[in-house]
Amino acid sequence: MPDTDTVTADPPPGAEVPRRRPALSPSRASDFKQCPLLYRFRAVDRLPEIPTKAQLRGTLVHSVLERLFSLPQADRTPPQAKELLAPAWEELSSERPEWIDLFDQEDPDAVTSWLSSAEQLVDTYFGLEDPRRLEPEACELHVEIELGSGVLLRGYVDRLDVAPTGEIRVVDYKTGAAPREIGEAKAMFQMKFYAVVLWRLRGVVPRQLKLMYLTDGQSLAYTPDEGELIRFERTLEAIWQAILKAGKTGDFRPNPSKLCAWCDHQALCPQYGGTPPPYPGWPEPDPGEESVLDRAD
Structure with missing residues (x-):
């Protein structure tokens, strides 16, 4: 089905590609909330990060589920x-x-065993729902x-289900286990972001936001209301204004927390005795884009 919610289009061959306006994505907004300096490292400096095998597995499983729904309904089997x-x-x-370099090149079974772990996640997915009974309107839907x-909002929705009566369900696959308080709040922030975008695009408040956790086979469902989305929209606007303010001066301050233990950039963080690189200025064309790894957590 055509991506009707995308407001950008590919330029004709030979045409000059326009520079994309800075935008806010759920991942980058979450980064800034967690730690403004992390946002800077990822969105402004664009420092490289080494992905984990778990992230790669998440990317792979998302790709497989997207391809699964492109098959005829009767063929969507384990x-x-x-x-x-x-x-x-x-x-x-x-x-x-x-990405191949993440695997032990001396071990011929390294990739095979890793693919087997991805296979287990696919099996868990089929324990949560039967895709033969579903016909999503879109998978990996780019919305903007x-x-x-x-404020320009931009993101990718794993799956959008629309009932014959018009109700919208936003589905997001998580390849980890159902999270504790911090992780659940981050996941729901992402889902409310999508809910705001779809509400403003279509004029319909999503009936359900559904998170499917493929490690432990749990699902979390939430029903937002219009008043809640109005308040959340104001939160996104406030985050963007804070980002723009920091962007003018380069004053992106660290916000130490337990999550620092998983940060790739501790060596450059003042909180750990490091020095960030010289501030390069506000990025162009776009500091809001998400990577495939962002979309496959």
Whole structure:
């Protein structure tokens, strides 16, 4: 189905590619809330980060589930889904050959055993729902809208289900276990972000926001209301204004927390005795884009 919610289009061959306006994505907004300096490292400095095998597995499983829903309904079975794993990984790794380096090149079974762990997540998915009974409107849907305040919101929805009666369900796959308080709040922040974008695009408040955790087979469902989305929209506007203020001066301050233990950039963080690189100025064309790894947590 055409991506009707996307407000950008590919330019014709030979045409000059326009510079994309700075935008706010759920991942980058979450970064700034967690730690403004982390936001700077990722969105402004664009420092490289070494992905984990778990992140790669999440990316692979998301790709497989997207491909699964492109099959005829009757063919969306566990064996068919598992057959998609190897070709999906071959395609992903050919696009990003550096990912292969994460595996022990001396161990011929390293990739095979890792693919088996992805297969287990696919099995868990089928324990949560039967895709043969579903016909999503879109998978990996790119959505983008400018709010009345001028904030440009942009993101990717794992799956959008629309009932014959018009109710909208936003589905997001999580390849980790159901999170504790911090992780759950971060996941719900992401889902409310999508709810605001879809509400403003379509004029309909999503009936359900559903998180599916493929490690332990749990699902979390939430029903937002319009008043809540209005308040959350104001939160996003406030985050963007704070980002713009920091962007003018380069004053992105660290916010130490337990999550620092998983940060790739401790060596550059003043909180740990490091020195950030010289501030390069507000990035162009766009500090809001999400990577495939962002979308596959």
